Amino acid sequence: MTSTATATTTRAGRTLALASLGFFLITLDILIVNVALTRIGREFGGSTSGLQWVIDGYTLMFASLLLFAGNLSDRIGAKKAFGWGIAGFLVASIACAVAPSLGVLIAARVVQGSAAAIMLPASMALIREAFPNPANAHTPSGSGQSAAPSPGRSGPCSAVPSPRSTGASCSPSTSRSGS
Helix, strand or coil: CCCHHHHHHHHHHHHHHHHHHHHHHHHHHHHHHHHHHHHHHHCCCHHHHHHHHHHHHHHHHHHHHHHHHHHHHHHHHHHHHHHHHHHHHHHHHHHCCCCCHHHHHHHHHHHHHHHHHHHHHHHHHHHHHCCCCCCCCCCCCHHHCCCCCCCCHHHHCCCCCCCCCCCCCCCCCCCCCCC
């Protein structure tokens, strides 16, 4: 292997690690808030609907901005979009940590969901750029980023197939024979 190929491989590995870290942050945040929801309710004295907005504010912004964020990543570059997403996520996380009321926490979670929406497509684009050769189908970009360390993947059911599996472990078969 030449020094150029070694440098490219090292850079691709770093890119994969960084993109996986962003994916890990998104998943870890969702997991932590769901686990801490009862304590959040006790600390802020919020109603069930208020606590639901702590989760839904994030989820709503995350889901609704994914397509826009993918387009943004294509326009300004995946590296810059990923940096913006990480910075926004950091600022929003600090705002969540120091939130004095449930309303401020919900607003910070909305910003956090927006930043996560920017991070996710940018991280996938970074991986695609790091592994441009389609012959490398075994790379994480070919398997739905399943190599990303994810706290949610330790459960009994994994929705994202691993590179060595033939499919998701708990998805029912949709094909019917003889029908």
